Amino acid sequence: MQGIDGDSIASALHVNGIKTLSHSLRFYRSRGFFCGIGKCSSCFMTVNDIPNVRTCITPLKKDTRVLEQDRVGVLSYKQFIDRKRKKIATDITIVGSGPAGLMAAITAAKQGVPRILLVDENHLIGGQLIKQTHKFFGSKEERAGIRGIDIAVEFEKQVKSFKNIKFMLETTVIGCYNCKKVHKLIAVKRLNDGDQLFEINSKKVIFACGAMENMLAFPGNDLPGVYGAGGVQTLMNVYGVKPGYKVVMIGAGNVGLIVSYQLLQAGVNVDRVVEIMPKIGGYHVHAAKLRRCGVPIFTSYSVKEVYGNNKVEGVILVKVDNSFKPISGTEQDVSCDTLCIAVGLTPSIRLLEQIGAKTEYIPEAGGHIAVHDRFMKININGIYVAGDSSGIEEASTAMIEGELAGISAAASLGYDKNAQKLKEKCKKALTQFRSGPFGEKPRICKEKIACCWNGGINY
Amino acid sequence: MGGSTINNYEKTGFLTIKDLKIPTDKQLKKGVAIIECIQEIPCDPCVTICPVESITMKDINDIPKIDYDKCTGCKRCVSICPGLAIFVVKLKDEKAQITLPYEFLPIPKVGDIVKALDREGKSRGQAKVIRVNRSNKTTVITIEVDKNLAMGVRNIKMD
Numbered sequence: 131m132q133g134i135d136g137d138s139i140a141s142a143l144h145v146n147g148i149k150t151l152s153h154s155l156r157f158y159r160s161r162g163f164f165c166g167i168g169k170c171s172s173c174f175m176t177v178n179d180i181p182n183v184r185t186c187i188t189p190l191k192k193d194t195r196v197l198e199q200d201r202v203g204v205l206s207y208k209q210f211i212d213r214k215r216k217k218i219a220t221d222i223t224i225v226g227s228g229p230a231g232l233m234a235a236i237t238a239a240k241q242g243v244p245r246i247l248l249v250d251e252n253h254l255i256g257g258q259l260i261k262q263t264h265k266f267f268g269s270k271e272e273r274a275g276i277r278g279i280d281i282a283v284e285f286e287k288q289v290k291s292f293k294n295i296k297f298m299l300e301t302t303v304i305g306c307y308n309c310k311k312v313h314k315l316i317a318v319k320r321l322n323d324g325d326q327l328f329e330i331n332s333k334k335v336i337f338a339c340g341a342m343e344n345m346l347a348f349p350g351n352d353l354p355g356v357y358g359a360g361g362v363q364t365l366m367n368v369y370g371v372k373p374g375y376k377v378v379m380i381g382a383g384n385v386g387l388i389v390s391y392q393l394l395q396a397g398v399n400v401d402r403v404v405e406i407m408p409k410i411g412g413y414h415v416h417a418a419k420l421r422r423c424g425v426p427i428f429t430s431y432s433v434k435e436v437y438g439n440n441k442v443e444g445v446i447l448v449k450v451d452n453s454f455k456p457i458s459g460t461e462q463d464v465s466c467d468t469l470c471i472a473v474g475l476t477p478s479i480r481l482l483e484q485i486g487a488k489t490e491y492i493p494e495a496g497g498h499i500a501v502h503d504r505f506m507k508i509n510i511n512g513i514y515v516a517g518d519s520s521g522i523e524e525a526s527t528a529m530i531e532g533e534l535a536g537i538s539a540a541a542s543l544g545y546d547k548n549a550q551k552l553k554e555k556c557k558k559a560l561t562q563f564r565s566g567p568f569g570e571k572p573r574i575c576k577e578k579i580a581c582c583w584n585g586g587i588n589y
Numbered sequence: 590m591g592g593s594t595i596n597n598y599e600k601t602g603f604l605t606i607k608d609l610k611i612p613t614d615k616q617l618k619k620g621v622a623i624i625e626c627i628q629e630i631p632c633d634p635c636v637t638i639c640p641v642e643s644i645t646m647k648d649i650n651d652i653p654k655i656d657y658d659k660c661t662g663c664k665r666c667v668s669i670c671p672g673l674a675i676f677v678v679k680l681k682d683e684k685a686q687i688t689l690p691y692e693f694l695p696i697p698k699v700g701d702i703v704k705a706l707d708r709e710g711k712s713r714g715q716a717k718v719i720r721v722n723r724s725n726k727t728t729v730i731t732i733e734v735d736k737n738l739a740m741g742v743r744n745i746k747m748d
Contacts, residue, residue, distance in 0.1 A: 265671035265727070267632035269649055275634040275669045277726065382602075395693060409599035414628050415672025417602030422744040424710025427602045526631075566629040566650030 139185035139196055140166070140173050141369035149354040149441060151175055151185060153200045160440040162354025166361025167258065168251055169342035169478065175199060186361070189253045189300075191322070215316075215327040220247040220296075222539050223315060223332035225303050225481060228257020229525045230517025230532035231338035232285040237536030239292040241545040247330065248289065248297040249317060254368075255289065255297065256282030257340060258360065259525065261367040263395075264388055267413075271559065272526040279367075281525075301328070306335070306485045308510055313485070334512045334539040337482050338532060341475035341496065341518035346380065349435040355442030359389040359472035366396045374468030378445050379403040380433055386472030387416035390425060393470075400425050401466055404447055406432040406454055413568070434461060436469055445469055477519045486510055490582045494575035495521035501582040505553055506535040507542075514539050521575045527563050530556050598627075603708040606740055612657045612678075617739065620662030620679030620686070624653050625743075626672060635666040635675060664688050668725045677731075678739050685739035686719065688731040696721065696728050697747055705734050706744040713742055 133142025140151065140163050150160040151173050163173035168187035177183040178195050181203020185196070221243050224231045227250035235248045254260055262278020273281050289295050298319055305316040315330040343358035345351065355374065357365075359381070362373045377398055379390045382405035390400045403420065408430050410417045417427060434446040434456060449460035476497040483489060487500035488509040500508045500515050507514050516535040517528035534556040541549040564573040598604050604625055612621050622644075624635070629650045636644050636653065643659035644666065646652070666675045667690055677688035697703055697718045705716035713734075720731035734742050 265669075267630060267671045269631075269633050270637055274632060275638075275671055409595045410602055413630055413672060414598060414602070414604075415626055415630075415674040418604065418625065418708065419673055421601070421603040422706055422708050422710050424706070429600050562649050563631045565648070566631055568628070568630055569650070 133190045137190040137369055139175070139177065139183075139188050139190050139194065141186075141365060141371045142190045143185070143196070144365065144373075145369075145371045150198075151354075152198055154352065155201065158200070159352055160354050161352055163357070164345070164361055165343050165358045166364040167342075169340075174203070176203060181205060186364075187252055188320075213324070213326060215329050218247065218328055218330045219245075219312075220330060220332045221245045221543055222334045222336065223247045223249060223313075223330055224336045224338060225249050225315075226257060226338035226340055226517070226519075227252075227255045227297065227299075228338060228340050228517060228528065229259055229281070229285075230528040230535070231257065231336070232289060233529040233532030234336045234338060234514075234516055234536035234539070235295050236285070236288050236292070237533045238540045238545075239294050241537065241540035241547060241549075242294075243540045243543060243545050244294050246292075246295045247332065248295060249301050249303055249315075249330075250297070250299055251302040253300050255286045255299070259285070261360075261363045262525065263367050263392060266526060267524075268526040268563070272529060274526075278525060298328075303481060306481050308485050308513075313512060333543060334514065335485075336506075336514040336516060336532075336535045336539055337479075337500075337519055338515070338517045338528075338535070339478040339481060339519045341477050341522055343471065344474045344476055346433065346471055346473055348433050350437055350442075353436055353438055353442050354440070355438070355467055356436055356469045356471065359385050359470045362468070362470050363389050363392060366392060366398075372396055372398055373470075374442075374466075375399060376401055376466045377468040377470050378447075378464055378466045379470045379472060381405060381472035381474075382407075382410045382412055382417065382427055382429070383472060383474070384412035384416060386470075387412040387420060389470065389472060391416065391419050391423075394420075394423055394425070401464055403427045404431045404433065405429045406450055408452075432456065433469070442467055442469055475518065475522045477522060479519055482508065482513075482515060482519070485513060487513065487515075488582075490579070492521065492575055492578050492582075494571045494578065499579065501579055503583050504557065504580070505538040506531060507538055512539075512542065521572060521579065523572045524563075527560060527572065530559050530563070534560075605708075609740075611740065614680065616657040616660075617678060617680045620677055621657045621660045622655060622662065622664075622666055623676045623678055623740075624655050624666075624674065625676065626653055626670075626674040628652070630672075632671060634669045634671065638665050638669045640665065664722075664729060668722070668727045668729045673727065676743060680736060680739060683736050684733050685736050686731055686733055687716075687739065687742055688720075688729060689743060689745070691728045691730045691745065692726070693747075695747065696723065697730065697745070701747070703732065704746040704748060705732065705738065705742040706746055707741050708743050710744065712746075713738055716742065716745060718745075
């Protein structure tokens, strides 16, 4: 089987018609990929004898042997046995090179921090910006009117122009330890001849790990062809692979609306967008773009079940009442080969939890988040958080939060040129962004976080 | 979500003439930008790009307001708007020239006859492509339709 340069293993398989990547342990049900960005475990396969490889983020290389694994993966040999771990010492480590992480790195570099390390598990810099082919909203400072993909290119150029920023791609941080003077991160870098373990000793750490897509519970939700909207976006816009021929989109928030539009641009038929709420959650302008292309949006509708023989063949949709209960007799059977789920995101905070961050469940943030102060510092000295992993929001605000975290971390190392002024500028921009009706959720989220920081709230 | 009432466009996803401020015939003859952006979202590139300051906002979350007398119909806002929500409409004799953003392939050529679609994606007849500007990834296309479709047609489809 063949793929092309730049493919991931999963995208190459998909283009060759292979959507089933594994089978479930107990009932041997077919499983395909879901998130497409290395956050879930849906695409695990055995690659060159190594089990549990996330094929969605593993670049395809020459003579790669890919096998389906139907049981719990077993390591055939000890990967690290002959390799000594390498030690790296640095001033600031940033985990994640999305909009928040990149902005944090650039800001800290501008402040004059001598050693900055940017770690990302993907093989491309930019996080999810690399699939955002639409123009961003906001003001000129936040690059409004420019497409996410172009922002990623611009950021990459900037990051590479700083001699004090080093980056490690295809590197996964698997552990972090809170030590007295420096924090210890354990990371695995995937090299051509096997994996290399690294011990990163860093004075400050900024976690900008992003978020992962939510799943919905309904019969058939594990069939290959039920994909996260972000996964579909990655497949189309990063790898140039069509996810299917006829798509039903679940969720009319901005992600659902934007991905539906991009599916149309890719030449895929979007049958309809389905939204359980009585109104469209995303921006009207995104909905209007879809509507004038003839795509209907069904509000107060939900998915009852997906059916098909080892792959999606259709979906049963149902109208819901005011309390979101299905109204029997209103079922509609829609044939499709792809069901796309865009029902929100959950912040990725596993590393923060591991290092001992104080966490709190905040519904408006999308789940549990690490409690942080106004300048993105968490309860542990020298640890900062930014972007979606500090509460689900937009790429524009992630950039500002990254900037804020970068300034804070640099200042705590003594590189505090104009720090106060810069911080206030960021705070002002954030307040402005969150002041409209669509900023209500993040505004409440950040207010609750501030409450938690000042002693906690009781629910 | 609160108990607030839901506007019709929040259910359907498209605006009707009632939701918009319609320019006078005199203003339309000169050619003006119709901004179909009626929600308070944090976004202001249209304000920044307007060369004659005809689009104004109190702050970034405000709804853009356009002074049809100041607007020259220069079309710069059509391609910068991230929401693809700005159109320029100009009346000329018995025809209406509608300038709209278009982000699909293939890109039509001047002289092509295409399907004219309304805000619901329904066909409202045929349109002639009279100008194509590809300076940006958002292609800006001007079509000519019957005068009575000036405020109805907002998209095109290639056959």
